[in-house]
Amino acid sequence: MSTGDSMFERMYTVSDEHADKNGVLKVATLMKWLNDIMEENANSYGAGADYHLRRNLAWVLAEYQIDIDCLPKVGEKVKVGTLPYSFKRMFGYRLYRVCDEVENPIVKGKGKFLLIDIKTKQMVRPAPELLAKFTDAKKEPESLAFPKWNADKEKQVTRETMEISEDMADANAHVNNAEYVRIAETVLQGYDLSNIEGIRVRYKKEVFPGDTVSVAAYTGESGLVVTFEKDGELVNEILFQR
Numbered sequence: 001m002s003t004g005d006s007m008f009e010r011m012y013t014v015s016d017e018h019a020d021k022n023g024v025l026k027v028a029t030l031m032k033w034l035n036d037i038m039e040e041n042a043n044s045y046g047a048g049a050d051y052h053l054r055r056n057l058a059w060v061l062a063e064y065q066i067d068i069d070c071l072p073k074v075g076e077k078v079k080v081g082t083l084p085y086s087f088k089r090m091f092g093y094r095l096y097r098v099c100d101e102v103e104n105p106i107v108k109g110k111g112k113f114l115l116i117d118i119k120t121k122q123m124v125r126p127a128p129e130l131l132a133k134f135t136d137a138k139k140e141p142e143s144l145a146f147p148k149w150n151a152d153k154e155k156q157v158t159r160e161t162m163e164i165s166e167d168m169a170d171a172n173a174h175v176n177n178a179e180y181v182r183i184a185e186t187v188l189q190g191y192d193l194s195n196i197e198g199i200r201v202r203y204k205k206e207v208f209p210g211d212t213v214s215v216a217a218y219t220g221e222s223g224l225v226v227t228f229e230k231d232g233e234l235v236n237e238i239l240f241q242r
Contacts (some may be wrong), residue, residue, distance in 0.1 A: 006136045007097060008041040009081035014072050020185075023074045024194035027240070028182035030071070030107065031199075035178055036097055037082045038111075038137035047133040057124065059092060059113040061177045063146050064201040065147070071194060072186075077101050084134045086181040088141035090115050103120055111145050121206075149200055149239055151218045151225035158187060159216040166209045174206040184226035184238050187217050191224060200239040207235055 018029040042048045052058055072078050078098050085093040091114055098107035117124050131137075162183070170176035182202070185193060207213060207230055214229045228236040 005172065007081035007083050007095075008044060009065075009079050010037055010040065011077055011079055013077050014074050015022070016074055019074045020194060022164070022192070022194045024072070025071045026176055026182075026185060027071075027193060027196070027199055028185055030066075030098070031178040031181045033098075034109070034111075035082045035176070036068075036084070037080045037101045041082050041084070044131045045135065047130060053068055055119070056118045058118050060116055060206070061201075061203055062114045063107065063112040063203070064177075064199065065111075065146055066200075067198045068109060068144040068196060069106045072098075072106065075188060076136065078106070079103075084214050085110070085144060086138040086140070086142040087126060087131055090125055091143065092126070093142075093144045098153065102234075110146075112146060114207055116222060146200075149222055151227055151239075153218065154219035155219045157219055159173050159214060159218050160187065161212060164207055164209050164211045164213060169209050177201065177203065180228060180236050181238060183215060184217075184240070187226055187238070188224055193224075194240055196223065196240045198241040200241065201225065202237050203235075204237075205230070205233065205235040 012033055015233050018025055020026050038047060062103050080098070080102060083095045085095050087093070091112060094111040094113070096107070096109040096111065097105055114121065115126050140172045150171050164175055168175050168179040182197070207228070209228055213235070216227050218227070219227045222239060223242040224240045226238045227234060
């Protein structure tokens, strides 16, 4: 359902399976909920995954910036919302918000997505008939800014290699973006992530089931960075801000 500001929203309840050992919502679960609400919103416009797959198209997440005031705990209810912001060239931008039970915003964010042709893997511009479906988006092309950040490669704390399993894939057959965060949380299990101030994610290249990736974690002034490499090439990086 939508509110007066056009934010498409849904209620979620934090259960034990959603939380860490401190009873606080896992960041990977938060990311999964953001994915869910985005897909539900796209479906409400008649422009969900099925619509795109029939046209050999897919929106691929390029970047996330999520600012966290606080994360909810087990038993608490939250309202997760999203709104298409605008489209510019091959990119689409979204806004996100999570509110507590008394409507206080506790998480705010934005996402940057890239439209690709599934068969050719080339970037494509969304057709006018597709853009017309997203009636709540700005009509004029406009982008959202995403600040730069980098890992301090001199401060590596761990590195491990793993093979991507089938259950990590999404409808587009590549690794779901929430899975990267779940893996990162596992790699950083010795660190308390329940009080982070935000998460930044950059996706560089698709990864598929059966691929082998090298996962490394680094400390720095901005927080903890986890990188994913395939065949020596950076494919994904995540910053947990502290």
